[in-house]
Amino acid sequence: MNEAQAIFFADLLHREVxxxxxxxxxxxxxxxxxxxxxxxxxxxxxxxxxxxxRQYALVSWKDVASVDxxxxxxxxxxxxxxxxxxxxxxLTLVRDILDQxxxxxxxxxxxxxxxxxxxxxxxxxxxxxVDVGLRGIVRRLGWQWWVDPMASLFLARTEYLxxxxxxxxxxxxxxxxxxxxxxxxxxNQKQLALIPQPDFxxxxxxxxxxxxxxxxxSIAAELRPKVFSExxxxxxxxxxxxxxxxxxxxxxxxxxANQTVDLIEDLPKSxxxxxxxxxxxxxxxxLSTLLGYTSDSAGGxxxxxxxxxxxxxxxxxxxxxxxxxxEALDTIHFIFLxxxxxxxxxxxxxxxxxxxxxxxxxxxxxxxxxxxxxxxDSFREVAYVMEKYKLPSIPVVDNGRDRRLQGVITLxxxxxxxxxxxxxxxxxxxxxxxxxxxx
Amino acid sequence: MKLGELIKSRSWWRxxxxxxxxxxxxxITANVDNDAGGITTYTLAGxxxxxxLLWTMIPITAMLILVQELVARLGVxxxxxxxxxxxxNYGVKVTFYLMIGxxxxxxxxxxxxFAGIAASLGIFGVPKVLxxxxxxxxxWWLVTQxxxxxxxxxxxGACVFYVTYLVSGYLAKPDWNQVAxxxxxxxxxxxxxYLTMLVxxxxxxxxxxxxxxxxxxxxxKGIKLSEYRYARLDVVxxxxxxxxxxxxxxxxxxxxxxxxxxxxxxxxxxxxxxKPLAGEWCSxxxxxxxxxxxxxxASILPxxxxxxxxxxxxxxxxxxxxxxxxxxxxxxxxxxxxxxALTVCWPGFPLIKVMYWSQVINGLLLxxxxxxxxxxxxxxxxxxxxxxxxxxxxxSWSLVGALTIISLAMxxxxxxx
Numbered sequence: 099m100n101e102a103q104a105i106f107f108a109d110l111l112h113r114e115v116x117x118x119x120x121x122x123x124x125x126x127x128x129x130x131x132x133x134x135x136x137x138x139x140x141x142x143x144x145x146x147x148x149x150x151x152r153q154y155a156l157v158s159w160k161d162v163a164s165v166d167x168x169x170x171x172x173x174x175x176x177x178x179x180x181x182x183x184x185x186x187x188x189l190t191l192v193r194d195i196l197d198q199x200x201x202x203x204x205x206x207x208x209x210x211x212x213x214x215x216x217x218x219x220x221x222x223x224x225x226x227x228v229d230v231g232l233r234g235i236v237r238r239l240g241w242q243w244w245v246d247p248m249a250s251l252f253l254a255r256t257e258y259l260x261x262x263x264x265x266x267x268x269x270x271x272x273x274x275x276x277x278x279x280x281x282x283x284x285x286n287q288k289q290l291a292l293i294p295q296p297d298f299x300x301x302x303x304x305x306x307x308x309x310x311x312x313x314x315x316s317i318a319a320e321l322r323p324k325v326f327s328e329x330x331x332x333x334x335x336x337x338x339x340x341x342x343x344x345x346x347x348x349x350x351x352x353x354x355a356n357q358t359v360d361l362i363e364d365l366p367k368s369x370x371x372x373x374x375x376x377x378x379x380x381x382x383x384x385l386s387t388l389l390g391y392t393s394d395s396a397g398g399x400x401x402x403x404x405x406x407x408x409x410x411x412x413x414x415x416x417x418x419x420x421x422x423x424x425e426a427l428d429t430i431h432f433i434f435l436x437x438x439x440x441x442x443x444x445x446x447x448x449x450x451x452x453x454x455x456x457x458x459x460x461x462x463x464x465x466x467x468x469x470x471x472x473x474x475d476s477f478r479e480v481a482y483v484m485e486k487y488k489l490p491s492i493p494v495v496d497n498g499r500d501r502r503l504q505g506v507i508t509l510x511x512x513x514x515x516x517x518x519x520x521x522x523x524x525x526x527x528x529x530x531x532x533x534x535x536x537x
Numbered sequence: 538m539k540l541g542e543l544i545k546s547r548s549w550w551r552x553x554x555x556x557x558x559x560x561x562x563x564x565i566t567a568n569v570d571n572d573a574g575g576i577t578t579y580t581l582a583g584x585x586x587x588x589x590l591l592w593t594m595i596p597i598t599a600m601l602i603l604v605q606e607l608v609a610r611l612g613v614x615x616x617x618x619x620x621x622x623x624x625x626n627y628g629v630k631v632t633f634y635l636m637i638g639x640x641x642x643x644x645x646x647x648x649x650x651f652a653g654i655a656a657s658l659g660i661f662g663v664p665k666v667l668x669x670x671x672x673x674x675x676x677w678w679l680v681t682q683x684x685x686x687x688x689x690x691x692x693x694g695a696c697v698f699y700v701t702y703l704v705s706g707y708l709a710k711p712d713w714n715q716v717a718x719x720x721x722x723x724x725x726x727x728x729x730x731y732l733t734m735l736v737x738x739x740x741x742x743x744x745x746x747x748x749x750x751x752x753x754x755x756x757x758k759g760i761k762l763s764e765y766r767y768a769r770l771d772v773v774x775x776x777x778x779x780x781x782x783x784x785x786x787x788x789x790x791x792x793x794x795x796x797x798x799x800x801x802x803x804x805x806x807x808x809x810x811x812k813p814l815a816g817e818w819c820s821x822x823x824x825x826x827x828x829x830x831x832x833x834x835a836s837i838l839p840x841x842x843x844x845x846x847x848x849x850x851x852x853x854x855x856x857x858x859x860x861x862x863x864x865x866x867x868x869x870x871x872x873x874x875x876x877x878a879l880t881v882c883w884p885g886f887p888l889i890k891v892m893y894w895s896q897v898i899n900g901l902l903l904x905x906x907x908x909x910x911x912x913x914x915x916x917x918x919x920x921x922x923x924x925x926x927x928x929x930x931x932x933s934w935s936l937v938g939a940l941t942i943i944s945l946a947m948x949x950x951x952x953x954x
Contacts, residue, residue, distance in 0.1 A: 210851025306616030
């Protein structure tokens with residue numbers, strides 16, 4: 099009796115429920131679960147009677163006397179309150195988990211729950227594994243009695259006979275509170291954080307828009323900007339559209355500026371303005387500068403995250419500042435030297451700085467002539483200059499005469515623009531040379 | 538206030554731009570409806586009964602719009618495919634048997650499409666085996682290109698070619714006064730052949746795969762609630778255009794074949810018979826229309842079936858996945874095309890019998906799918922404020938009741954034949 103026993107939910111569903119005198123009172127049609135525990139426990143039993151005019155009643159689990167090929171209750175039939183509609187429950191197995199999509203945080207994909215394996219200890223039932231395999235479907239269809247023997251006879255080593263079970267702790271259920279638009283079970287942050295970013299994007303893409311938003315909202319606030327910035331643009335846009343202005347502003351002020359610009363650019367001006375108004379001042383100012391440029395010009399491509407210092411800084415002090423630079427600044431190829439009111443005086447490659455003696459002025463190690471582009475230059479020009487000087491990144495100065503430093507374009511921005519162009523050309527070339535498709 | 542609600546479009550040109558971006562699912566689904574089987578039915582209706590069945594196109598269009606609008610709405614509001622929704626709300630059993638039915642009826646339709654391809658190209662003198670295998674390879678290649686956006690453009694292009702039927706209808710020189718009279722003053726006959734044909738027209742115009750494909754395509758396109766009215770316009774325009782095409786097919790066969798008293802058994806025979814009656818061009822256009830329709834439907838039906846089945850059973854779907862991650866999807870997709878192409882080349886294949894059984898399954902499946910759609914779209918917890926209003930529910934339930942009777946009548950028709 100005290101031995102734990104694994105039992106599939108398909109073998110329990112629609113089993114007979116008997117009252118204390120052993121008379122059948124209906125059939126089990128759902129189980130309410132406790133949402134607090136790591137392996138949810140059945141807390142209530144929903145039973146159903148009648149066929150055309152269905153009636154439902156909820157029984158507390160303490161009134162369940164035994165679970166053995168059916169359910170025996172310790173109360174009489176007259177104590178059950180039947181009603182024409184299903185009573186409200188927070189989280190239930192059939193409605194919220196069975197047949198629904200869940201995220202497999204281990205295999206990093208969205209899967210459908212075909213069956214659930216529970217652990218039975220006395221009368222206690224706990225959810226332990228979800229079954230996502232073909233065998234789960236066969237079991238639900240009630241075909242196991244003939245499919246299993248056939249499989250072991252003809253395909254003895256088939257994967258089918260091993261159940262495809264996933265432990266509940268590795269599963270992120272996506273059951274939703276419809277009104278609130280949030281997930282019913284708090285996300286296992288650690289598990290979700292372990293999913294590599296591209297896979298997470300894939301998972302998001304598989305889900306419908308509401309679950310996408312709910313899953314995103316359930317990620318810890320401090321992880322959101324990072325997760326967000328790795329998602330594909332169309333999903334980013336969709337998530338934003340389902341946020342309040344304030345939420346969107348908070349999020350956008352913490353993702354890389356050039357991405358924010360891409361997202362804000364497409365919005366109607368009034369919406370973009372109200373977003374900017376809600377952001378922190380410094381971020382908003384930077385963004386408005388970036389937004390002033392067309393997206394294909396150097397100004398539109400650049401990021402405003404770079405490291406610049408007065409041209410008379412000493413190498414030692416400069417190195418110190420590199421060490422203290424914020425984490426967001428992850429591509430430092432050059433230290434930019436400024437004179438006067440932000441005029442670009444030169445650029446020092448990081449490697450030269452590393453080898454410099456600490457007491458020398460930084461300017462001594464600068465490239466002998468600053469290489470830069472203007473904000474209005476097209477991205478083709480930028481690509482050309484970067485290729486000519488073999489630079490991993492290039493400073494952008496404003497269009498005026500005083501060469502004020504505005505931002506930096508890194509190679510990956512250029513690559514991101516060049517690759518689609520290159521592909522298009524390649525496709526054209528192969529199309530032209532290949533024989534026309536037969537139709 | 539959500540950000541999305543703040544982004545509202547006002548100017549008419551912006552509306553037009555949004556419509557063009559949303560356009561597709563409704564128009565494509567409705568047009569594929571005029572596939573080889575559909576064209577055959579319309580041809581026979583015109584050839585055997587003349588203008589007598591023309592009036593039915595108006596109520597059939599209304600019914601089609603009602604059903605397709607409903608699934609488009611389901612798709613936009615829930616963001617999920619129909620198979621998904623059915624699985625999540627009615628469990629694996631219901632889904633499984635529905636999917637078996639869907640595969641059976643769609644497979645028969647796919648076979649009919651390939652037969653249509655072979656027959657129409659046969660008119661131009663292309664041997665059967667060559668035409669069928671080239672078509673199968675083309676279909677497989679087109680869809681596995683992986684970029685549905687581009688494929689959708691090809692499909693939209695294919696819709697344009699249905700205009701050939703309008704032209705061939707015009708070339709057939711019908712008596713337009715008579716046509717108009719017969720359209721707006723319904724004649725009803727209580728003879729068996731007439732009723733069977735009427736049932737056939739309804740059954741071929743409203744088919745279960747359409748609901749699955751429409752909703753999947755709507756969801757795939759990521760149409761938002763704010764764009765819903767454009768999606769509805771897309772559905773309505775598509776259904777109207779489709780049935781105008783069907784109307785013209787009936788008219789052109791009625792004014793030529795029926796007038797001359799020629800009996801035909803299928804659409805390609807009709808195309809041949811049109812030559813002496815209405816000229817070379819009319820006949821060629823008719824045949825080309827059949828080819829286009831068959832090829833178009835042969836591209837969409839296997840895709841739609843594979844999508845729905847994999848979605849319902851919880852297998853990975855999507856053209857953007859590799860064969861290893863979505864083996865069931867690609868397997869089923871290729872299998873359907875393969876079987877479709879091979880059976881047509883099999884001499885002595887009982888096509889008529891298969892088509893009959895496909896209609897029977899269709900007739901059983903359609904009421905089931907419609908009842909589930911109506912139930913889903915009437916539920917507050919799924920549709921929220923977009924659930925069907927009372928008048929719509931009354932109307933749609935009575936229409937579904939009528940459709941069910943019609944479908945069952947079709948299934949039972951051999952009993953009284």
